[in-house]
Amino acid sequence: MSTFTPVSVPLPGGFANNTVLVGGDGTPVVFLHGLFGQSWEGFLEDLAAGHKVYAPASPGSAEPEDLVHLDHLWDLLLYYHDLFEQLGLEKFDIVGHSFGGMVAAEFAAVYPDRVRKLVLIDALGLWRDDAPVRDHVIVPGHELPGLLYHDLEHPAVAAIVAGMQDPTADIDATIAVFSTIASTSHFIWPIAERGLAKRLRRIKAETLVLWGAEDKLVPPVYAQDLAAGIAGAEVELVERAGHVPQLERREEVAARIAKFLA
Amino acid sequence: MKSIFFHLQGYRELPDDFRERYESIWATAPNKELCDPRKVHQYLNWNIDELELADDLGFDGIGVNEHHSNGYSFSGSPNLAASILARKKSDAAIMVLGNTLVQYNPPTRVAEELATLDCMSGGRIIAGMPVGSPMDTTIVHGITPTEVRSRYFEAHDLIKRAWTESGPFPFNGKYNKLRYVNPWPQPYQQDPHPPIWLGGGGSPETWKFATDNDYVYTYLSWGGHKYGKQLMDGFWQTVEQAGLDDNPYRAGFAQVVVVADTDAEAEKIYMPHIRDFYDKAMYVAPHHAFVPGYFKKAALQSFLGKPGQSKKNAPFGVPAGRDMTWKQHVEEDAMVIGGSPATVVDKLTAAVKSLRVGHLMVILQLSTMTREQTERNIRLFAEQVMPKISHIWDGHGYQDHWWPTGATRNSDLSVPQSGATTEVSA
Numbered sequence: 001m002s003t004f005t006p007v008s009v010p011l012p013g014g015f016a017n018n019t020v021l022v023g024g025d026g027t028p029v030v031f032l033h034g035l036f037g038q039s040w041e042g043f044l045e046d047l048a049a050g051h052k053v054y055a056p057a058s059p060g061s062a063e064p065e066d067l068v069h070l071d072h073l074w075d076l077l078l079y080y081h082d083l084f085e086q087l088g089l090e091k092f093d094i095v096g097h098s099f100g101g102m103v104a105a106e107f108a109a110v111y112p113d114r115v116r117k118l119v120l121i122d123a124l125g126l127w128r129d130d131a132p133v134r135d136h137v138i139v140p141g142h143e144l145p146g147l148l149y150h151d152l153e154h155p156a157v158a159a160i161v162a163g164m165q166d167p168t169a170d171i172d173a174t175i176a177v178f179s180t181i182a183s184t185s186h187f188i189w190p191i192a193e194r195g196l197a198k199r200l201r202r203i204k205a206e207t208l209v210l211w212g213a214e215d216k217l218v219p220p221v222y223a224q225d226l227a228a229g230i231a232g233a234e235v236e237l238v239e240r241a242g243h244v245p246q247l248e249r250r251e252e253v254a255a256r257i258a259k260f261l262a
Numbered sequence: 263m264k265s266i267f268f269h270l271q272g273y274r275e276l277p278d279d280f281r282e283r284y285e286s287i288w289a290t291a292p293n294k295e296l297c298d299p300r301k302v303h304q305y306l307n308w309n310i311d312e313l314e315l316a317d318d319l320g321f322d323g324i325g326v327n328e329h330h331s332n333g334y335s336f337s338g339s340p341n342l343a344a345s346i347l348a349r350k351k352s353d354a355a356i357m358v359l360g361n362t363l364v365q366y367n368p369p370t371r372v373a374e375e376l377a378t379l380d381c382m383s384g385g386r387i388i389a390g391m392p393v394g395s396p397m398d399t400t401i402v403h404g405i406t407p408t409e410v411r412s413r414y415f416e417a418h419d420l421i422k423r424a425w426t427e428s429g430p431f432p433f434n435g436k437y438n439k440l441r442y443v444n445p446w447p448q449p450y451q452q453d454p455h456p457p458i459w460l461g462g463g464g465s466p467e468t469w470k471f472a473t474d475n476d477y478v479y480t481y482l483s484w485g486g487h488k489y490g491k492q493l494m495d496g497f498w499q500t501v502e503q504a505g506l507d508d509n510p511y512r513a514g515f516a517q518v519v520v521v522a523d524t525d526a527e528a529e530k531i532y533m534p535h536i537r538d539f540y541d542k543a544m545y546v547a548p549h550h551a552f553v554p555g556y557f558k559k560a561a562l563q564s565f566l567g568k569p570g571q572s573k574k575n576a577p578f579g580v581p582a583g584r585d586m587t588w589k590q591h592v593e594e595d596a597m598v599i600g601g602s603p604a605t606v607v608d609k610l611t612a613a614v615k616s617l618r619v620g621h622l623m624v625i626l627q628l629s630t631m632t633r634e635q636t637e638r639n640i641r642l643f644a645e646q647v648m649p650k651i652s653h654i655w656d657g658h659g660y661q662d663h664w665w666p667t668g669a670t671r672n673s674d675l676s677v678p679q680s681g682a683t684t685e686v687s688a
Contacts, residue, residue: 060408064559067408071436138401140285140549175562182408182555189406 004041004048004055009086011079016063018083021055024048027116028092029261030084031055032100034122034244035136037180042156043246046254047095051261054092056083058099060183061176067186073194076103076187077110084114093261094205095119098218098243099184102192105226108207109199118205119257120226122215122243124192131219133192137185141165150214150242157248200229207233208260210253212241234260263614263654264662264672266323266357267316267640268516268623271309271343272334273297274630276542280333281584286547287333288397296333308633310346315637317347317354319644322652322672323388325623328360329395330402334543334629340390341375348383355669356383357623359390359461359480364410365403368438369417370445373424376456377449385450385668391418392461392482393468396553397546407555411467413437425455450668457664459514464493465561466500472512473504478664480514480623484544486597487517487613494617510655511620511662517613518625520600521642528600529588531635532628536591536598539628541584603646610651620655620662 004023011018021044029051031044038057047053059079060067070076080103084092093116096104101123108115127133134147145152145161152161188194207230211223220237227233238245238253246253276296277283284291313324326343329335337343340360347356358379361372380387393414399405405413416435420443423433429444449456459478462468472479479497483490494513501512520536522528552562591598599609614622626639652672 064408064555068412137553138289138549140547171563175559178552178554178562179559180554185555186406186408189400190404 004044004053009056009083011082011086013079013082014069015059015066015079018056018059019062020057020083020087022053024051024053026051027261028089029053030089030092030094030104032094032096032104033058034098034100035181035184036177037061037183043250043254046250047257049254050258051093054087054089056080058103058183060186061180064179064182067183070186073103073106073187077107080107081111090114091116093117093119095121095257096123097121097246099124099188099192101125102188102196105196105200105203105230106194108205109196109202112202112204115203115205117261118203118207118230119210119260120207121210121246121253122212122218123209123222123226124188124218125194125196126222126225127191127193128221128225131221133219133222134217135190136217137181137189147217148243150212150240150248154248156250160247197225197229200226201231203230208257209233209235210245210256211235211237212243212245212248213237213239214241215243215245217243263510263619263652264322264355264621264665265643265648265652266325266355266514266621266623267313267321268325268327268357268359268625269309269313269343269627270327270335270625270629271305271337272332272543272627272629273301273336274305275301276333276629280542281545286397286550287543287545288329288395288547289331289401289550290547291331291333293331297336308636310343311633312627312636312640313343313347314350316640316644317350317352319641320648320671321354321644323355323357323621323669325357325359325388328362328392328398330398332397334539339375341379344379344387345382348379348386352383352386353669353671354386355388355666355671356386357388357390357459359388359392359459360394361391362394362398363391363417363421364394364399364405364413366417368440369420370424370440370443372417373421374445374447377425377445377447380449380451380456380666380668381447383450383668385456386666387449387451387456388459388664388666389456390459390461390480391421391477393465395463395551396556397550400553400556401550407553409437410556411558415471422455422458425449451666453667457666459664464496465557466496467558467561469497469500472497473500473506476506478512478514478621480516480621481617482516484518484540484597486595487515487599487617488596490515491616494619498618508618509620509660509663510618511660511664513617513619514621514623515614515617515619516623516625517610518598518628519606519610519639519643519647520598520626520628521603521606521639521647522600523602523642525601525605528602528605529592532598532600532631532639533588533591535628535631535635536588536600537584537586538630540586540591540597543629603642603650606643606647607650610647611654614651614654620660622651
């Protein structure tokens with residue numbers, strides 16, 4: 001089993017350092033996290049079994065002032081462009097989950113020659129009026145778990161939900177969660193769609209679209225839409241999983257991705 | 263001391279089981295289910311009747327607010343009601359509080375409309391410029407939470423320049439790119455522009471903005487003067503740190519007031535309405551009021567760290583109203599000031615002095631109060647309370663530099679000592 005090390009990566013442009021989790025050996029894979037920040041090192045360990053994995057933090061969660069210099073999604077893509085340069089990454093695979101999936105798809109569309117293989121897990125980025133993506137911010141705390149997860153009894157899910165609803169959580173912890181949600185909302189409020197549909201055609205990377213079959217936040221119909229827009233993309237639904245299949249069906253998802261990236 | 267009749271313009275009949283059926287008074291309370299246009303027809307006319315009555319009864323000013331998709335106030339554009347009030351010949355000020363600047367694109371629209379109101383009224387407009395609530399800005403209007411303040415500051419700068427610089431000029435903002443800023447008309451008040459008032463809920467950043475610009479800060483409280491005391495003290499500390507004088511006219515405070523012939527009668531008449539108001543109107547979902555990114559870290563710390571604040575659907579420190587007694591509302595928490603004229607005069611005098619406010623924005627209409635009850639409350643306040651609190655700050659030499667020059671009503675009272683009356687000449 002590999003171990004992840006947080007690496008503080010300096011960036012040009014007056015940004016705070018990005019704490020990138022780095023682990024494993026092999027060809028490079030970038031993992032871009034979802035709406036609620038860096039987490040699920042377990043799944044990262046799986047990815048790192050055959051690759052060198054880089055998992056940056058979406059900017060602004062640790063240092064809200066970073067967002068002042070990131071006006072929109074295009075600034076965010078340039079931010080990642082700079083970050084990957086700092087990491088010495090030229091051509092690499094990207095696995096993006098949820099918000100990170102949206103960023104991954106946008107990056108692959110804007111820089112089609114930089115991305116070798118692309119995995120989109122329950123990705124944001126598209127919109128359809130007949131199956132609206134649900135709101136993850138303006139939602140009562142007690143409803144959020146049901147929106148994100150399929151099986152609330154699953155031990156990994158239960159542990160996270162217990163943490164979310166911990167009434168003894170101190171103010172600093174609450175503020176940290178707020179900052180993280182704010183940092184991703186900054187780019188997608190109030191609807192996570194910025195024209196990706198018309199740019200999907202530019203993606204050259206071989207693409208796997210993986211989706212929790214029971215995702216209530218971003219219904220699986222979006223898996224089909226993403227795949228339909230990306231030449232040659234494969235779709236795979238993960239049964240008995242919600243918005244975070246790599247948590248609820250970790251082994252299966254990890255194995256499928258390992259096979260795809262091999 | 264100036265009294266402003268401040269109308270919330272709310273819906274007057276919401277179901278008794280509102281809390282059980284809906285998640286919040288704001289943003290998501292379903293319109294087709296709850297908001298009957300035929301009733302709204304009645305309410306809107308009553309609102310204007312009540313505002314005009316207050317004007318006739320001698321209030322120093324009358325005021326309208328701005329909220330959206332909200333049961334206790336759905337005034338939408340405050341400029342609509344204000345335009346009706348501006349048409350009436352009067353010497354009362356018209357406080358417009360909105361406009362919520364970030365919701366208007368481009369914000370020169372606000373510069374235009376307020377200038378139009380100012381011209382129509384002959385220079386009687388107070389230009390309120392609140393940052394707005396998370397509900398109105400981020401939820402109803404889809405403004406990115408992390409951008410609300412920066413958009414607000416830019417909109418403010420644009421409007422102020424649009425009022426004071428000769429047009430046309432280019433404005434290259436982050437959010438607003440305008441090659442030709444040249445709004446017609448310019449405000450009637452040209453010295454240098456209509457007074458700008460801020461509205462807030464206790465953000466230290468807004469206090470600082472008020473003192474940086476020498477604006478009036480009004481605290482829009484529902485928690486009453488006891489709860490508001492610590493926050494107004496914070497404002498006055500900011501004033502002192504800025505090296506400004508302690509002129510009470512720098513500040514305003516919104517207060518619910520109910521008056522009857524006796525304390526007992528006040529309790530009897532108004533208690534059901536107070537209970538209803540605090541039960542439904544103050545029912546704001548916490549996940550609406552605390553949208554991540556809207557508040558800066560310091561403000562969040564100050565809100566979350568408040569001792570004794572219930573976390574369940576009481577984001578403003580106001581508990582459910584249903585079970586509260588008159589004693590709790592009026593005496594213990596003092597959210598409401600109510601009773602006989604003598605009681606109300608005593609309590610208001612103490613509150614105004616303690617908070618050090620020169621502008622009292624008095625709320626005399628709570629949602630379910632009937633047209634008749636509201637009128638009686640307005641009359642009793644105007645006739646038996648107002649004359650006894652209007653002199654609170656007299657004799658200290660304070661002048662209200664933040665009052666519209668065309669609103670000359672009671673101007674002789676504002677400057678009792680020097681006899682200088684030029685300040686308020688139109």
